[in-house]
Amino acid sequence: MVVVAIWFAASVLSLRASGDTVPGRAEVRAIKGTATYSTNGGPARPLRVGMVIRSGSTIRTGANSTVDLFLGVSTGIVRVAEKSTVAIDKLTLTDTGADTAVEVQLHVPEGEMYFNVNKLSKASRYEIKMPTGVAGIRGTKGCLSFRQAGNQKPPITLLEGRLVFVHVPPGGEPARHTLSAPPAVYFSAVGGIQPAPAALVNEVTKELDSAQKAAAAPFPPPTRNKQAEEPFVSPNKTGG
Secondary structure, three states: OOOHHOOOOOOOOOOOOEEEEOOOOOOEEEEEEEEEEEEOOOEEEEOOOOOEEEEOEEEEEEOOOOOEEEOOOOOOEEEOOOOEEEEEEEEEEEEOOOEHHHEEEEEEEEEEEEOOOOOOOOOEEEEEEEEEEEEEEEHHHHEEEEEOOOOOOOEEEEEEEEEEEEOOOOOOOOOEEEEEEEOOOOEEEEOOOEOEEEEHHHHHHHHHHHHHHHHHHOOOOOOOHHHOOOOOOOOOOOOO
């Protein structure tokens, strides 16, 4: 996966920014059911509405549970579905002089993540890593999914925008796929890029609409946690 990440960054998206870089923030706007978070491999703690979490945080949801995160005006919203794990590997803001560039690196080792990302600046970079590959998004709405067992959704569903997915088949070479919508499409390892069926489109749309309403609701005063607020510096620069 290290080689894939390097190859993906070099061939798909690059961050060309100079200036002051500061940690970004993910605001917990809504929680349904139960959810926990951990920071830099620490113990799991209950997640609460109003918390502000940063790079190095991992969120896990229980059965029949969701978490809605607001990452910023341009970076948009993320919904973590039930029985899912989403890690915020990197979330930073850089003043380029002309605009603000964001760099987002998320990791979904298990479960589903719905995303609604507004139009990003050219210097920005938004990547989502799964066990099957890495996706780069920009001004995009859709869903990413990976399950070891049970109900299997397509790994990529795209409702709007453009998404580049570098798929890594088991024992095979990385292959780049570019998805564009509308009309809505999905990607599978077997059939490649296909028109998305109405039931799948309706399900993803319903989740994103619900998450958008949660993000637009009045935000309570942040519940700050010293450990969660500290900027994250990876002990392993090469990743995994």
